[in-house]
Amino acid sequence: MNFTRRNLLVLATVVGMAGGSHFAYAADVLNVGSYPNNPPFEYKTDSGTFEGFEVDIVNEAAKRAGMTTNIADYGFQALFAATSSKRIDVAISSITITPERLKSQSFTQPYYDSDMGIATKDGSAIKGLADLKGKTVGVLSGSTGEKWVNENKAANGFADVKGYNAQQDMFLDLGAGRIDAVVSDIPGMQYLFVKTKGFAIKDRIKTGEQYGLMMTKDSPLVAKINDAITAMKKDGTLEKIHEKWFGSKAPAGSSTVTEMPIPKA
Known part of the structure; x- marks a missing residue:
């Protein structure tokens, strides 16, 4: 291949960018990874577009930061590797902010407060946490639900914990009786059960979780996107997005309407 002077200049520029900056991304594009089986937070329409509460948040935040979004489909666990390796800038999937995750992610x-819930088939004799002794519990692999169940397995006498890569597979097994109960985020299950009959939330596990946009550790984009979220809270945009997807205004004092600091490890 014959290289012209222009070819060499372009090559030198690319090499210089790769060597001189820890973060290499198109300045006007925010690359977003989404686990799309998580309505109303994010899901794919029949036409293949992404919609949902967090999709609206990240699109609006990017717009205010002078960027456009490129949203790609990832499994839930794959989101963590994708942000760490800088394949994406942001991950959305009702991801709980935890001290452990803050060690490797920003x-x-x-912008959303949540707790865990225990769900069963309609008609199940299980009424709450105490009834899970000797039972098999399903969780989404890599989720805070999985972490809580594993940490509390011995204390509550769970017979077995079964992890799933996809929410739909977990609830298929619950409906078929292959597991006895599911522990997962309450908002997602509430939304799912409006359209998917035959299940019920039996108990609330108060975990005080909060969701945020997960980003590559120490990325310079964190402050930029966070500033956009602050502005969305101040002008009421985030509350309007909440009302659009959940049918009600966010509670006063919740993280949806209250400006908060960037979480630190």
Whole structure:
């Protein structure tokens, strides 16, 4: 291959960018990874577009930061590797901010408060946490639900914990009786059960979780996107997005309407 002077200049520029900057990304594009089986937070329409509460948040935040979004489909666990390796700038999937995750990831300020719930088939004799002794519990692999169940397995006498890569597979097994209960985020299950009949949330596990946009550790984009979220809280945009997807205004004092600091490890 014959290289012209222009070819060499372009090559030198690319090499210089790769060697001189720890973060290499198109300045006007925010690359987003989404686990799309998580309505109303994010899901794919029949036409293949992404919609949902967090999709609206990240699109609006990017717009205010002078960027456009490129959203790609990832499995839930794959999101963590994708941000760490800088394949994506941001991950969305109702991801809880935890001290453990902050060791390897950065997060924006939180914008949603949540707890865990215990779900069963309709008609199940299980009424709450105490009834899970000797039972098999399903969880989404890599989730805070999985972490909580494993940490509390001995104390509550769970017979077995079964992890799933996809939420739909977990609830298929619950419906078929292959597991006795599911522990997962309450908002996602509430939304799912409006359209998917035959299940019920039996108990709330107060975990005080908060969701934020997960980003590559120490990325210079964190402050930029976080500032956009602050502005969205101040002008009421984030509350309007909440009302659009959940049918009600966010509670006063919640992270949806309250400016908060960027979480630190």
